[in-house]
Amino acid sequence: MDTMLPMGSVDVGMNGHFATVLIFVLIGFFFAAVALIVAKLLRPHDPNPTKLTTYECGEETRGSSWIRFNVRFYLVALFFIVFDVEVIFLYPWAVVFKHLLPLPELGVLVFWEMVIFLVILSLGLAYIWVKGDLDWVKKLVDRAEDEPPRRNPLLKSVTNEEGSQ
Amino acid sequence: MELLNLNIPSWSDLAYWRPEAILCGTFLAALLGDLIGRGRRPAISFVISVFGLITAGAYSVAAVLHGGAAHTIMGDLIIVDGMAAFFRLLFILAGLATVLFSWTAEEIMGRKRENKAEFFYLTVLMTAAMMVMAEARDLLMLFLSMEAVGLVSYVMAGYMRTSLRSTEASLKYVIFGAVSSGIMLYGLSLLYGMTGAMTFDGIRAGLLAGEVNGLSLLITVILILAGMSYKIAAVPFHFWCPDVYEGAPTPVAAIFSVGPKAAGFALMIRFFYTTLAAGADPSASAPLIELINWPLLMAVIAAVTMTYGNLVALRQLNVKRMLAYSSISHVGYLLMGFVLLTDAGLAAILFYLAVYTLMNLGAFFVVVALNNHIKSEELDDYAGIGFRAPWLGTMMVIFLASLTGVPPFAGFAGKFYVFTAVMDRQWFWLAILAALNSVVGLYYYFRVVKAMFLTRPAEGADTTPLKIHWLQYTVLAVLAVPTLVLGFWFGPLKVLADQAIGLLSTGM
Numbered sequence: 001m002d003t004m005l006p007m008g009s010v011d012v013g014m015n016g017h018f019a020t021v022l023i024f025v026l027i028g029f030f031f032a033a034v035a036l037i038v039a040k041l042l043r044p045h046d047p048n049p050t051k052l053t054t055y056e057c058g059e060e061t062r063g064s065s066w067i068r069f070n071v072r073f074y075l076v077a078l079f080f081i082v083f084d085v086e087v088i089f090l091y092p093w094a095v096v097f098k099h100l101l102p103l104p105e106l107g108v109l110v111f112w113e114m115v116i117f118l119v120i121l122s123l124g125l126a127y128i129w130v131k132g133d134l135d136w137v138k139k140l141v142d143r144a145e146d147e148p149p150r151r152n153p154l155l156k157s158v159t160n161e162e163g164s165q
Numbered sequence: 166m167e168l169l170n171l172n173i174p175s176w177s178d179l180a181y182w183r184p185e186a187i188l189c190g191t192f193l194a195a196l197l198g199d200l201i202g203r204g205r206r207p208a209i210s211f212v213i214s215v216f217g218l219i220t221a222g223a224y225s226v227a228a229v230l231h232g233g234a235a236h237t238i239m240g241d242l243i244i245v246d247g248m249a250a251f252f253r254l255l256f257i258l259a260g261l262a263t264v265l266f267s268w269t270a271e272e273i274m275g276r277k278r279e280n281k282a283e284f285f286y287l288t289v290l291m292t293a294a295m296m297v298m299a300e301a302r303d304l305l306m307l308f309l310s311m312e313a314v315g316l317v318s319y320v321m322a323g324y325m326r327t328s329l330r331s332t333e334a335s336l337k338y339v340i341f342g343a344v345s346s347g348i349m350l351y352g353l354s355l356l357y358g359m360t361g362a363m364t365f366d367g368i369r370a371g372l373l374a375g376e377v378n379g380l381s382l383l384i385t386v387i388l389i390l391a392g393m394s395y396k397i398a399a400v401p402f403h404f405w406c407p408d409v410y411e412g413a414p415t416p417v418a419a420i421f422s423v424g425p426k427a428a429g430f431a432l433m434i435r436f437f438y439t440t441l442a443a444g445a446d447p448s449a450s451a452p453l454i455e456l457i458n459w460p461l462l463m464a465v466i467a468a469v470t471m472t473y474g475n476l477v478a479l480r481q482l483n484v485k486r487m488l489a490y491s492s493i494s495h496v497g498y499l500l501m502g503f504v505l506l507t508d509a510g511l512a513a514i515l516f517y518l519a520v521y522t523l524m525n526l527g528a529f530f531v532v533v534a535l536n537n538h539i540k541s542e543e544l545d546d547y548a549g550i551g552f553r554a555p556w557l558g559t560m561m562v563i564f565l566a567s568l569t570g571v572p573p574f575a576g577f578a579g580k581f582y583v584f585t586a587v588m589d590r591q592w593f594w595l596a597i598l599a600a601l602n603s604v605v606g607l608y609y610y611f612r613v614v615k616a617m618f619l620t621r622p623a624e625g626a627d628t629t630p631l632k633i634h635w636l637q638y639t640v641l642a643v644l645a646v647p648t649l650v651l652g653f654w655f656g657p658l659k660v661l662a663d664q665a666i667g668l669l670s671t672g673m
Contacts (some may be wrong), residue, residue: 017358109176123196130200131280 075133082124089117178238181245184221184228184253185300188293191217195286202282210282211268214289218261221292225253237302241364244302244435251515251665252299252431256424259522260292262640263420266530269634271537272325272414284324288420291317295424299431302439304353304363307432308346311396314425315342322413322421334412341395341405349392355385365439372440372453383457389436390466396429399500400470403493410489415536418485419529422492423522430499430518434511434666442506454506463504464595471497472598475605484532485542487609488525491568494606495521498599501583505590508666513582515662520567520579520651527564527644530637531557538631544616551617554631556638558617560645565610567648570603575651582659 054060093114101107128134179186191213198209228250235246264285267273273284294313301307319342323335357363359381360371372382394402410418441453454460474494481487499521502514532542534557539546551558567574580603584596622628651658 105175120193123193123200126200127196130203 072136075128079128079133082121082128086118086121090114181228181236181238182243183224184257185293185296187217187221187224188289188296191221192286192290192293195282195289199282199286204280204282207274207281207285210285211264214264214285215261217289218257218264218292222254222257222261225250225257229254239306242303242306243297243300245300247665247667248431248435248515249296249300251519251661252427253296255427255519255522256292256295256299259420259424259427259526260288262526262530262644263416264288266419266533266637266640267416269537269636270414270416270533271540272533273416277327278325280324280326284321284416287317287321291321291420291424295428298428299435301432302365302435304357304368307436308350308353311349311392311429311432312346314396314428315346318342318421318425321417322409324414324417328412330412331414332412334409337405337412338409341402345392345395345402349389352385352388352390352392355381355388359385365436369440377453377456379456382453383462386441386457386459386462393429393433393436394466397426397433397496397499398493399466399496400473400493403470403474403496406493407486407489410492411483411485411542415485415529415533415542418489419526419533422488422525422529426492426496427518427522430514433503434514437503438506438511459506460504460592463500464592467497467500467504468595468598469497470494470500471602473497475602475609478609479605481609482544483542484544484547484613487544487613488528488532491606491609492525494602495525495568497602498580498583501587501595501599504587504592504595507586507590508663509589510583510586512659512662512666513579513586515665516582516655516659517579519658519662520575520648523644523648523651524564524567524574524576527560527641527648528568530641530644531561531564534633534637534641535631544613547613547616548620549617549622549626549628550631551614553628554633557631557633557641560641561617562614563645563648565614567652569607569610571607573649573652575648575655578652578655 093110097110097114100110194217195210195213198213199207202209228245235244237244267284267288274281291314294310294317297306297310298314301310319335319339322338323332325331356368359375359377360368362368362371391402394400395405398406410421413421441459471494474490474492474497478487478490478494481490499514499517502510502517504510535547535550535554536542539550551561563574567576570576570580580599584599588596
């Protein structure tokens, strides 16, 4: 059995470990509650309209924050991930590679594994390039073309009534 | 050097992993082909995908013929054994049939589609990921492979990206997937906390060695079951299923209804059999099953799933939704094999899965072929269609009769084995309920047959014969013939399934 415990720790079982977590959670709740309750007891309660306005550097909000963001921002974010993941994996690989290189079979294996990884990632880059996701200006797509009329048995009676009138 | 203590993968591991490696290479090559063709030459990707799948299939067959013991590769993360070999063949069959059939499917290859080639290589990637699901023997690989299949599925569900229903299906799938993955991860972390092990064998040893609290093991198992039930669409994690099948293009729904489900079952079989079941050594771990009352838990899930799927399917007017609910009810039948975690039950699941793959793919493909012409999946629009495409109608009857489980079709043999597995251990109420459910299934399956052959089309409706592409007829015949033959000559497949499960237990 491959038990993995931090070095030097005593095996207190899962319940022991989670007891620590529980104590942390309880103390956390306790602190927050004490701070709020004490403040509530001590502070004067005297609201007025000026006092309730947005504080100092905040802008007055206009409209709802539930607006649609352009999907292009997400594409850029995904594009960023291609390189981000690459760096995340390259860095630890580079650290151990120096030690692994002298070993006869392993060094070559580790080298080619990273080459394969980079090839796959660059294919991802080529993909978004060819598919035009790097162009900021895009043509609009007609959404309506794929919509067959949705037939809901519950709505059927309603539309029939309307038709007869 | 300390690093060398780890079991580092080596090149020789690839010798046991050729089909998967070939499929990954096929995916990359087909993607590159698509890019070289600037997205306007789907034929490049299609040919590469078909070729890759056939090559991988040939290697899988060779591996089966070679037989041989189980091999643990990739630093103990993956095991290639008899069960893995069985599922490899199943997934490659499903993937290849889907790729070939989709070449002539209007929903994938229609003139307006701008990303046709993507479907082919995504199917290839999904096939590879599903194969890894059937081979995982470590919690990390379990989660990784499930997410790999999930991510590909989300993209494929939203394949018609200009269709609101398709994108809606994709979004629903993503959200449900994220939630159930989260629940399952929580269960996995609890399991790791209890046993301190990541490999399935290690978990089993940990559970047997330590004093396991029955309640915490039950909670853990239920949390993990949540993630897996989502993959196989068992009640109460089935909500995404009908909406995704309806919204996604029909070929995608076809592979969803067999591929990820079979992969989910493969994962469940390996995971629960290795960690909980008695296996080769019955005295050792039967207490684990009794500790959490596993048989009752699974029996209830199976009973609810099959009854719910069947009853809701009765009310469906859309053939795709009907097939979605029918697939939920089939999951219920399949789960019956899990109730006792015996070799007989699990072998029955494998047998049923193979049969189910054939007949369900076939039924969905007929829907695809009809959709090419009538642009609809509504039952009303199927009126009299059997006379416009007699062969297609006949094949639909074969697939639906097999799904019902009427002898002499393959579905009957599948159900027979599953029912026997539970009746052997005196679970009669479950078997009776399942038999009653099959009768309910008869009604809604044959309503489609009735619409196709016995209902007159509306006045002035088009009655010209439909032209069905030869490739579609070929694929359908390849699926229909075994559906017929396996109904009375099921020995070889049964032997294969028994062997797969037998190797699973000795492989540890």
